[in-house]
Amino acid sequence: MPRPWWEHALRLDRRLLFVAVALAVAIPVLFPLGLPVVPGKESRDFFAALEQLQPGDVILFSFDYEADSRAEMDPMTRVVWRYCLGRGVRIIALTNYAGGPGVAEPYIELATKQLGQVYGEDVVFLGYNPDYSGTILRLGESFRATFPADQYGRSTADFPLLQRANRYADTKLIVTIAASSLAEYWTIWAHGKYDAKVIAGATAIQAVHLYPYYQTGQVSGFLGGLKGAAELERLAELPGDATRGMDSQTTGHAVIVLFILLGNVAYFAQRRRKS
Amino acid sequence: MIPLQDATGFQATRWPELVAALALALLIVVWIVRTRRSSDVFVRRIPGLEAVEEAVGRATEMGRPVLFIPGMDSMDETGTLAAVNILGQVAARTARYETRLLVPCRDPIVTNVAQEVVRAAYTAEGRPDLYRADDVRYETYGQFAYAIAVQGIMLRERPATNFFFGRYYAESLIMAETGNLTGAIQIAGTDSDSQLPFFICACDYTLIGEELYAGSVYLSREPRLLGTLKAQDMAKAIVIVALLLGSLATATHLWTRP
Amino acid sequence: MKTTLPILFGFLVGLVMFVQYFFSHPSLQRTYNLVLDWKQIVFGMMLILGTIGLVRHHGVRIQRRERAWGYSAVTLSGLVAVILAGVGGGVQGGPYAWSFENVQSPMQSTIFALLAFYVASAAYRAFRARTVHATLLLCAGIIVMLGRVSIGEMLGFSVGDARYSLAGLSGWILDVPNLAAKRGILIGVGLGVSATALKILLGIERSYLGKGD
Numbered sequence: 001m002p003r004p005w006w007e008h009a010l011r012l013d014r015r016l017l018f019v020a021v022a023l024a025v026a027i028p029v030l031f032p033l034g035l036p037v038v039p040g041k042e043s044r045d046f047f048a049a050l051e052q053l054q055p056g057d058v059i060l061f062s063f064d065y066e067a068d069s070r071a072e073m074d075p076m077t078r079v080v081w082r083y084c085l086g087r088g089v090r091i092i093a094l095t096n097y098a099g100g101p102g103v104a105e106p107y108i109e110l111a112t113k114q115l116g117q118v119y120g121e122d123v124v125f126l127g128y129n130p131d132y133s134g135t136i137l138r139l140g141e142s143f144r145a146t147f148p149a150d151q152y153g154r155s156t157a158d159f160p161l162l163q164r165a166n167r168y169a170d171t172k173l174i175v176t177i178a179a180s181s182l183a184e185y186w187t188i189w190a191h192g193k194y195d196a197k198v199i200a201g202a203t204a205i206q207a208v209h210l211y212p213y214y215q216t217g218q219v220s221g222f223l224g225g226l227k228g229a230a231e232l233e234r235l236a237e238l239p240g241d242a243t244r245g246m247d248s249q250t251t252g253h254a255v256i257v258l259f260i261l262l263g264n265v266a267y268f269a270q271r272r273r274k275s
Numbered sequence: 276m277i278p279l280q281d282a283t284g285f286q287a288t289r290w291p292e293l294v295a296a297l298a299l300a301l302l303i304v305v306w307i308v309r310t311r312r313s314s315d316v317f318v319r320r321i322p323g324l325e326a327v328e329e330a331v332g333r334a335t336e337m338g339r340p341v342l343f344i345p346g347m348d349s350m351d352e353t354g355t356l357a358a359v360n361i362l363g364q365v366a367a368r369t370a371r372y373e374t375r376l377l378v379p380c381r382d383p384i385v386t387n388v389a390q391e392v393v394r395a396a397y398t399a400e401g402r403p404d405l406y407r408a409d410d411v412r413y414e415t416y417g418q419f420a421y422a423i424a425v426q427g428i429m430l431r432e433r434p435a436t437n438f439f440f441g442r443y444y445a446e447s448l449i450m451a452e453t454g455n456l457t458g459a460i461q462i463a464g465t466d467s468d469s470q471l472p473f474f475i476c477a478c479d480y481t482l483i484g485e486e487l488y489a490g491s492v493y494l495s496r497e498p499r500l501l502g503t504l505k506a507q508d509m510a511k512a513i514v515i516v517a518l519l520l521g522s523l524a525t526a527t528h529l530w531t532r533p
Numbered sequence: 534m535k536t537t538l539p540i541l542f543g544f545l546v547g548l549v550m551f552v553q554y555f556f557s558h559p560s561l562q563r564t565y566n567l568v569l570d571w572k573q574i575v576f577g578m579m580l581i582l583g584t585i586g587l588v589r590h591h592g593v594r595i596q597r598r599e600r601a602w603g604y605s606a607v608t609l610s611g612l613v614a615v616i617l618a619g620v621g622g623g624v625q626g627g628p629y630a631w632s633f634e635n636v637q638s639p640m641q642s643t644i645f646a647l648l649a650f651y652v653a654s655a656a657y658r659a660f661r662a663r664t665v666h667a668t669l670l671l672c673a674g675i676i677v678m679l680g681r682v683s684i685g686e687m688l689g690f691s692v693g694d695a696r697y698s699l700a701g702l703s704g705w706i707l708d709v710p711n712l713a714a715k716r717g718i719l720i721g722v723g724l725g726v727s728a729t730a731l732k733i734l735l736g737i738e739r740s741y742l743g744k745g746d
Contacts, residue, residue: 037683211712250683256652264660267661356729412586412590413583468719
């Protein structure tokens with residue numbers, strides 16, 4: 001006797017599900033849909049913090065992600081760097097991840113080779129420090145003491161930018177693009193102890209952690225995942241990978257929801273049959 | 276505005292934190308003294324922790340190892356401390372039942388501490404010969420490289436029981452789902468609430484938030500740890516009352532935010 | 534002495550860090566900075582210890598020709614190759630940067646991308662409306678999943694100037710019930726963290742010494 005349809009559905013080979021999700025994500029890459037992206041309040045506040053920066057202001061930028069989260073995080077970083085450097089804002093960069101220097105290198109090149117920024121005066125890359133908690137706390141006292149040498153081994157005491165700005169109080173903003181709880185830690189330690197203004201870009205999962213801090217004003221704005229990155233691209237009028245990626249994310253989510261609904265319909269059909 | 280760090284003397288704006296810290300310290304000391312006199316203190320049933328004994332027993336019966344993951348963070352995280360405490364309790368049970376215990380670690384400091392904890396537990400049970408240094412080892416610091424390493428261990432060694440205690444990030448579902456695929460019984464406990472949905476989907480038991488911190492207290496029933504747990508509960512009760520009063524005062528405009 | 538000295542040291546350092554948060558003084562500030570500097574040094578040294586442990590573990594596996602020892606050989610070869618690339622060719626450009634862009638980056642991104650498939654299979658298995666709570670979870674999950682993408686903006690209606698969409702409902706779920714639950718857990722976890730820190734300060738918590746409870 002052939003098995004009822006709901007038994008097949010409840011025992012669905014997960015590989016079918018994997019193929020469906022793969023197709024749902026891949027097809028919009030080949031055939032873009034151009035679906036709308038409407039910025040939310042959190043993204044608008046993130047962008048507002050960038051808009052308030054004046055030429056000559058110094059910000060601290062932390063690459064708190066590695067190669068695995070590049071797809072979600074790089075679009076945020078790209079917009080922040082292009083927007084800020086385009087307005088004459090100076091950037092002191094660092095990373096709390098061992099793989100962070102590899103992610104940061106293209107942006108240092110973007111700044112110095114494509115946008116004509118002078119290393120040491122307009123942009124400095126401090127590099128990686130293994131102890132994130134000590135680093136975030138120590139930076140509040142002195143950037144130069146925390147990083148006596150930059151990523152390339154040069155003494156940080158020699159850089160005009162670090163003579164101008166040597167601690168949080170000398171900067172206008174801290175921007176952390178974080179794939180982990182580091183966005184929370186920057187908020188707790190840099191804002192909580194030193195009253196620094198913090199905005200954060202986070203993966204979609206980690207962004208959920210930031211809502212309590214955002215509601216109380218401890219973090220001034222944040223971006224959540226690829227959607228947040230797409231919203232920032234829209235606000236800054238710098239469309240890129242995130243906007244294009246939203247098509248795939250939309251169809252991917254839709255397919256997963258359809259399968260969940262199918263599973264539930266099958267479940268109720270089974271229950272009715274059994275009763 | 277003078278940056279906070281340039282002010283000298285007492286930082287007056289931080290008096291609420293000072294009062295709270297001192298009050299909590301006082302509560303802890305008082306309750307430890309009380310539980311030392313009488314350790315008959317009620318701790319509610321936590322199903323995930325009750326299942327630890329049964330889970331280790333299952334692995335023993337099946338002749339397969341127990342896998343313990345102490346989280347992704349270093350020893351300065353409370354979740355990791357709690358996980359290492361629970362590891363000591365689990366190691367005592369695996370030593371007693373002569374079951375192999377695998378503890379792949381992501382952090383070098385946690386590896387050293389885990390090795391000490393497991394060795395001490397085996398020695399206390401009178402079975403130092405069963406301790407295998409190779410089974411408690413450092414894998415890699417890379418987040419997803421570590422997850423794949425654990426996945427490989429699960430697929431090769433086929434542990435009958437998986438414990439996930441500590442702090443986790445995006446890699447948690449890779450490990451938990453693989454463990455589910457291998458048919459292991461899985462008990463998770465994390466204070467990373469963003470990962471809780473994944474553990475709840477893939478594991479048999481999940482400890483939420485401070486249930487993880489209560490873990491070693493629950494398993495050991497040590498008086499001073501019981502006292503700390505009661506002090507935490509009391510502090511939480513005070514916070515709840517303060518929240519209710521504050522909400523009421525704000526809603527009735529008896530108090531407005533300055 | 535072996536136990537007392539670390540506990541005493543931990544108490545003194547913890548006390549300094551605690552006091553300096555509430556009181557500012559140049560000598561306290563200097564001590565605070567010194568502690569943070571040493572913390573970074575210790576952490577850096579532990580990474581070296583971890584690497585030595587890794588090399589030793591895989592070296593023994595290769596030496597004894599244990600099961601799947603080939604993977605250990607691959608691990609050590611990768612470690613040596615990247616070190617040589619960085620030392621020989623520098624970190625800017627050259628083979629080190631090439632290996633990051635063309636080997637490490639695609640591999641790490643691929644593993645991260647696997648999550649999408651695991652989420653799909655876990656969600657399909659777990660999201661069943663078995664009970665009232667499960668049904669609420671299911672509905673909230675579907676609303677947020679659709680609300681956080683472009684579909685959420687498209688599914689809605691306007692009343693005058695106001696727009697009511699799935700994206701708005703998703704935002705409300707994240708802003709109100711999710712935030713309330715998150716804050717509750719955060720307060721509990723915060724108390725746990727504070728209590729543990731105080732326990733370490735007072736020498737009650739000793740698991741960091743490797744002796745368990």
